[in-house]
Amino acid sequence: MSITKGAPFVDINKRRLINGGDADVMQLYPMRHTFAWEAYLASNANHWLPTEISMQRDIEQWKSPTALTSDERKAFETVLGFFTTADSIAANNVVLAFYRHVTSPEVRMYLLRQGYEEAIHTHAYQYIVESLGMDESRIFNMYREVESIYNKDSMVLSLNEGVFDPSFKTGTFENDQKFLENMIVFSLIMEGIFFYSSFAVMFGFQRQNKLTGSAEQIQYIMRDESMHLNVGINMINTIKKEQPELWTPEFQRHVIDLVKRAVVLEYTFAQTVFPNGIFGMNAAGFKQYIEHIADRRLERVDLPAQYNVANPFPWMSEAVDLNKEKNFFETRVTEYKTGGTLQW
DSSP states (O other), X not given: OOOOTTOOOOOGGGOOSBSOSOOSSOOOOSOOOHHHHHHHHHHHHTOOOGGGSOOHHHHHHHHOSSSSOHHHHHHHHXXXXXXXXXXHHHHHHIIIIIHHHBOOHHHHHHHHHHHHHHHHHHHHHHHHHHHHTOOHHHHHTHHHHOXXXXXXXXXXXXXXXXXXXXXXXXXXXXXXXXXXXXXXXXXXXXXXTTTHHHHHHHHHHHHTTOSHHHHHHHHHHHHHHHHHHHHHHHHHHHHHHHOGGGOOHHHHHHHHXXXXXXXXXXXXXXXXXXXXXXXXXOHXXXXXXXXXXXXXXXXXXXXXXXXXXOOSOHHHHHHHOGGGGGGTTOSOGGGGOSSSSOOO
């Protein structure tokens, strides 16, 4: 690393999300990618810790032989099994891919916060598992035992391999497009599709007034992940604007194919979670719900919807508020304050 004495501020017009020059020194101003700075400030205001939330009622219900059905227990355990792996994959991607190659200082500031939030999420799963006296090794190792979880994780990891290589560098058409692919797989698919069956499970428990402490922690996690998704989409669209040559018709078709593949993996996972249906939801309904979610993700990066189906779970619109993804966090910061009770 070298620093030139007396060098001027970086020209804002030369700031780019990737390939924007030396990122060794975090020179925040002049600031170009203000969406990331606003997200960084909002995320700090949203700070929470899992231990702030009481698990006493969850413990009583989990120990009760009649409070939960066997299908409900299976669904809860399977969701936790996916979550425990997913957030560690997310943290690795932030540190080993995004942060290494992003050259925008304000985006890097947000990524530091995002990495910390992924650690909080893993802490939350550990807190839930430990509080309920679950078999920790079985839950945290489930991605090796449950095929539908393994297949989702494998898709993400297989597409990240090249970007994770220590010798990988942006700056060529091929590598820049590979990095953009990584961003799409991580943001649109991992955080934008693969989390949503599991979120719906937890909202189902909450609507039944079951495992409410665990569900509240997942609400906080969903709020964080919605922010991650929105920032990821902003990063994708920024690279498209700054390097439009990457967004070829062939690459657009490739993105659509990846999303279609992810949809199949996600509703297959839903069939594992809901073999007999639960809380008024079944695998067929989840297939349509995931297709609905996928169309929304494609539209956010200016790609055509592929399924054109309605949301079969209208109560999820109230919980996740899909129609307001673009401005989900533009309300008063006081609505997202630190504390044991989540206020929407």
